[in-house]
Amino acid sequence: MASKVIDIHPHIIANDRARYPLDPLFGVQSGWSKERPVEIEGLIAEMNEAGVDKAAIVQASTCFGYDNSYVTDSLPKYQGRLTGVGSVNLLEPDALRKIRDWHARGITGLRLFTGGSTAAFDTSTMDDPRSFPSWELLSDIGMSMCLQTSPEGLAQVAGLAKRFPKVNIILDHLARSDLTDGPDYKKSVSLFAMANFENIHLKVTPAVFAQMEKDTAKAETFFPRLVKAFGAQRIAWGSNFPGTAGKLKDNLAGARKALACLGDDERDWIFAKTARKLYPALAD
Numbered sequence: 001m002a003s004k005v006i007d008i009h010p011h012i013i014a015n016d017r018a019r020y021p022l023d024p025l026f027g028v029q030s031g032w033s034k035e036r037p038v039e040i041e042g043l044i045a046e047m048n049e050a051g052v053d054k055a056a057i058v059q060a061s062t063c064f065g066y067d068n069s070y071v072t073d074s075l076p077k078y079q080g081r082l083t084g085v086g087s088v089n090l091l092e093p094d095a096l097r098k099i100r101d102w103h104a105r106g107i108t109g110l111r112l113f114t115g116g117s118t119a120a121f122d123t124s125t126m127d128d129p130r131s132f133p134s135w136e137l138l139s140d141i142g143m144s145m146c147l148q149t150s151p152e153g154l155a156q157v158a159g160l161a162k163r164f165p166k167v168n169i170i171l172d173h174l175a176r177s178d179l180t181d182g183p184d185y186k187k188s189v190s191l192f193a194m195a196n197f198e199n200i201h202l203k204v205t206p207a208v209f210a211q212m213e214k215d216t217a218k219a220e221t222f223f224p225r226l227v228k229a230f231g232a233q234r235i236a237w238g239s240n241f242p243g244t245a246g247k248l249k250d251n252l253a254g255a256r257k258a259l260a261c262l263g264d265d266e267r268d269w270i271f272a273k274t275a276r277k278l279y280p281a282l283a284d
Helices: 031-036 041-050 069-078 095-104 129-142 151-163 170-174 184-195 206-211 220-229 249-258 264-278
Strands: 053-059 081-084 109-115 144-146 169-171 202-206 235-236
Touching: 031 053, 041 053, 041 069, 053 069, 053 109, 053 129, 053 264, 069 081, 081 129, 095 109, 095 129, 129 144, 129 151, 144 151, 144 170, 151 169, 151 184, 169 170, 169 264, 170 184, 170 206, 184 220, 202 264, 206 249, 220 235, 220 249, 235 264
Parallel strands: 053 081, 081 109, 109 144, 144 169, 169 202, 202 235
Antiparallel strands: none
């Protein structure tokens, strides 16, 4: 069992709509944020119960869009235990100013949301040249970039990784790759091709673990292969709580069960050490 646990993918939802108005990307609020919103105090209580030491809170884009205020307002309440992963429209003329402003308020990573629970994936602007100055800024100030994309966008991800080698890129949910065919996991060949780029990292979440129960996919055949290709130093755990229903402690227990096929050192990296590399603000 990992001695420390860091969650790099929880969300928080403010109930105060006057102070934090809804403005979801794609114009549709996600169902999970309506049905089971959790404020910062609730997340901390769940972390304490589950034994999660620290977290990188990911902006709920399908609730508050590009306004990261609730995340940044929450960080000082638990100094040293949290950091923020925000959203900025990199195609806007003032994107650089906004990145600097949010960074000053505690955002140490960004996330590009190209689709998911409320809209089909559209990766057409993911590598738009208008965004390149923002990527350069991330490289200069050491901010990681999470990409919420699908396998169709992985060729663009590879191009970005090559163009900006100093930016740590994190693929949310393993880019929604299809893992269900089992050995030799040929349906996810485009995902494994990303191992060639040392700055591409992987985020394993409940959406990934759920696939280990389908068809011929098994945790004991998939995760050792994933670690062999990428190295545990490039893989980190994220709960997607409360986007994924249930208690955080049960969410973590499921991750531990799925990763029990790995060695102690590999699990230490996935549950904490990789997170510290991606988000130095969470280092002890």
